[in-house]
Amino acid sequence: MAEPNTATASPAPPPSTAAAPAGPSTSATTIAPAPEGFVNVVVDGKHAVVPQGVNLIEAARQVNVAIPYFCYHPKLSIAGQCRMCLVETSDARGRLVAGCQIRVKEGLQIFTKTDLVKDAQRASEEFHLVNHPVDCAICDQSGECKLQDYYVGYDAKPSRIATYKVNKPKRKIFGPLVVYDGERCILCTRCVRFMNEIAKEPQIAMVGRGDHSEIDTVPGGQLDSKYSGNTVDICPVGALLNRDFRFTSRVWYLENERTVCDACANGCNVGADVRADEVYRYLPKRNEEVNDVWLCDDGRVSYHRAMDGRVETARIGRGDAARFLSDEAAVQSTAEALKPLVGSSELAVLISKTLTTEEMLAAAVFARDVLGQKRIYSTGRPPGSGDDFLIRTDKNPNAPGLDLVAKALGLELIDADDPKNHAQHLVMFGAEMTGDLSARGQAMAQALKTLVVLGVQHTPITEAATHLLPLSTHLEQEGTFLNYYGRLQRFRQAIPQRFDSMPAWAWVTRLSKALGGQWLFESAAEAFGVLAAKSAPLGGKSLEALPDTGVVLEGLAPAEYPARAPRPAGTK
Amino acid sequence: MSSTMSHPQNQAMEPVGIGAGALTGHDVHREAPKGPQGLPPSNFYAPFRPKEIAGAVALIGYLVVLCAVWAAMMIFGDWAIVGLFRVLGASLPAAELWGNAIANILFVVLAFVMLLATLLTMGERKWSAFIQDRIGPNRARLPGLKNHAFWGIPHILADVGKMMTKEEVVPAMGNQTLFHLAPAIAFAPAVILFAVIPLSPDFTLWGEHLHIGVAPHLNQGLLYIFAIASIGVLGTSLGGWASNNKYGLLGAMRASAQMISYEVTLGLTLVGLMLIFGTLRLDSMMSQQTGHLFGFLPNWGVFYQPLAIVAYFAAASAEIKRAPFDLPEGDSEIVGYFIEYSGLKFGIYMIGEFVEVVVFAGLFTTLFFGGYHLPWGEGWLAGHLGPTWLAGLQVLTFLAKTVFFCWLSLAVRWTYPRFRYDQVMNLGWKLLLPASIANVALTGVVILAGGMHGAAIMGIVELVILLAWVVGAVGVRRSGKETLLPTESAAASEHG
Amino acid sequence: MPIDTVTIREPDYGPRERLYLRELVRGLLITSRHFFRNLFGERDLNSEVGERQGANLIATVSYPEERRAYPPGYRGMHRLVPREDGKPRCVACYMCATVCPAQCIYIEAGEYDQEGIEKYPTRFEIDELRCIVCGFCVEACPKDAIRMDTGTHSPAVLSRPLATFDKEALLKGPAVSHPTDAITYGKSRRGEPLKH
């Protein structure tokens, strides 16, 4: 397991000691004794009260002093590979110690700016660059590369190497998501340690000796763990790269927008790297209680749902009779088709468990009050494999949310996506379905007179639709997901709505208007407000006030978490 | 550090293996400019090279030939039409009267005055370009002759086409009748002014008695000129007023004030000539300008009335509203009386201005520079070639002189800056008018005392004084230092 | 309120200056001089004004029949520099697109499967209408892959999209190689075949 005692995971020091004197103070005797479990240290003359047992890097971080490091990672064991973190301490002036390995002790003084340290940092950086190809121009890491940043910060001298550099494999495919460039690798072993300690699937190791060392997969195997993408994130240089993201964009063009992964019920926090209205990749965002700093590979590529195969414009009619319409015309035509069906028992409403809670609320009130239904059916992606860490078997991001909505509105929720008994006319909010989609699509096209589908991507189901309305993904709207552990997580709009798509609540508003209903939602916050007023677990919360890391709703938290899953402090 | 990335940056900028332009298909690459920048061109004081002198002579010869062809066209055209009348059975006097008149309307007024005026529209642009070291218009091409600019002459056709096809904008609140009438009122007097100018003496060609010039025998010649010239102001002032435009009105006011002021001077400068020649008829003035003064000077008006020439030239420029007296137009300030005119109506105003230039050049020639008379050798030519050939040469002479004075008028326009309005009025009323009155008085006294001979002596004395003044031998020097800057002179007077 | 007044005294001109007849004639002589030199003098078409011969003073260059030579550093239209094998030298690093102040370079990168070099542009477009011809892209390129040495300027076009030149249109001119390019051709820097 990762070291539990990182500064970020520890409780903050008491406020009285946090406000430490900023002026230089070289003598520890003038400093008041630290509270229980904390020690006093002085970093470059700045006094800090830090938790006992943290290393010098974390201690310095507390007072905003940066000690450079490559191989250290707060969530991994200490390897002491890179020697970039060398500093001087008051214990032994004139000698260098590794900031990642040495722990603080009471009254320790840390020096990070002495000539000795500076020279060591410069030398260390130069050593790392001895055989480095410096092909930043074609390196995806460039722009977020520690080697680049530290070169500018701690070396910034021209190369003194006049001989050939050691050649290593430039483009070795490690696994489905990861490609390796041996020349760029600085052999920090972060990737190896991650696979051993966090993913617990030791698939890679360091092989060879001296300057011919490199990272390689075990013979005959490949890096195909479900968590392999994290090695790319923690690799400080461009040695491990994401094959999905490779060469699609330079990182300095991208804006990181905080959102939530919708690939499974875990609801990992991610940052979507966005340029204009396109998402280029997902990176994990730290949430110690949900996903720590990790992300699974399926989640990592799940942004493709918002990019590829989208339903772009509204369509009326199926097959040869298909006509593409503006959204106003499509709403009119859909409303006309639905008008005679209001209150009919021939009609069924399906709501996908992939929608945001606000969309579900809107869809449900539409089913109840405008279409006169007493029950709703749930639909969603088929379950998949899971584990005891991040991956849940339920691949829908918001299944508990639909329960919550149905309960709040007093609707009967039938957990089946196949309303056989009266399947003449169907309204589907979300085109996800289980089973053999093409067979089901054909069957639906035969059996159903009316099939209104609000869909994100083209599937056999959307093919079968008589009325197809383009739906926005969660990336294109504000909203919440209620995850597997009863945590309500809020996300903001990351990209503009693509094509003609709209969130379900916006479609409901228009359809409702055309059908004479009273449910008109102007925003997700409004829909959330409607739900919060009716639902006990939400207890009058407002969307705006929800914290970025989410809240666990009362009564919805599980009794026990899976063995390795990150969880709120104090839960089992 | 990196071998992949590092390479000499200068290589990136240096064309390797190609000169700039190797990819363009044009071989335009030359050496970079040498020598100091910002100096005048190296040939600023270069003399004409022999081949350029040869070219100049050729060009002048070419122009003379052109004028000769023109003259021949007038003469033979005249002969043909008079002959036609005779063949058709008209009596001799009638044939000569009507034939000459019609032929000259066709060949002098239409073919010469109008054509020259039209060419001048292009000449002005081209000549001003030469004065300003430019090339001037040379882009228009005749169909099928893509590679010949023809000195810009196709631009005339292009301009005509443009003027005729442009939308005519008529100001809604203006006086419609006058607005449409005004260009014609301005244009017509300019054209008919030329009627009284003789281009040749009476002569006989193959039995027909001919003269070039519509009505040179008019008794009231000069009065006709005054009368018709003063109608022109109506065209401008009515046009500006009928446009219902403040700038137009401003231009019209300036035009009428200026033209009426200078008409007085214009008239008075010619009174001296009337006194000297004792006639108003232009043809008899012509016939008196033959022979030589003191045996060598051509017996021309210029030697009798040099003061009047200066005043007349200024007054005429003001009368035809050309720079430096172009205040009614004032393109850079008020645009002028024709501001609302567009299309062909504007074109008529414009061509009218050039017709006026031609007419006044013709008058200038006639009154002061011996008209159709050659300066020397007329007697010898008459003896050897006969009067008919001489008449042909005289028409040619007249054309050449007229073209020269047209050029002078244009050169003046492109040399001097526009006057301020008060300066125009001061010059007209305070300088030119008194000077011309004095000239009349002086001429009268001298003629009374010494007759023609005395007048000639007076004129030559005046001319010498004038030339000396210009050259700088005589003149009233200002006392004191040459301090022209007002602040400097003020400072000098303060500090003693 | 007292205000500063400046009295400007008109210079005290005598009658000669007032009439300025002499200056009139002088002015006329100057303009006539230019007129006749330019009328009779033969135009020397040498585009270097400083080297012209003869009496004609006209300095106009009648573009496009006559052209002045571009100075050596002239930044003409861009070209993508080819390698010896005809493929662009460009490695789609986006440095030019990043530095471009007009944001007129659009690149999409792709990957070569076989070659030692990995990255190349699948699309490389420059909107020459937006380009401000600053040359920063040339400066920024680490591969000497974009140059402005064509000596032409971007041609006139009849519609805006035509001013956007794609990779095929930009890839022209003589190939360029540098000693450090060895890796481009599937060899290591020591000249050995690259291992993959």
Ligand code: SF4
């Ligand atoms: S790992 Fe960093 S330093 Fe190395 S090529 Fe990539 S960006 Fe450049």
Ligand code: SF4
């Ligand atoms: S691949 Fe990256 S994380 Fe792994 S050892 Fe090399 S540099 Fe470190």
Ligand code: SF4
């Ligand atoms: S010359 Fe300047 S503006 Fe034009 S493409 Fe290059 S960097 Fe952009």
Ligand code: SF4
């Ligand atoms: S800077 Fe050079 S190598 Fe990089 S994308 Fe532009 S042209 Fe290609």
Ligand code: FES
């Ligand atoms: S961070 Fe300390 S040795 Fe790498």
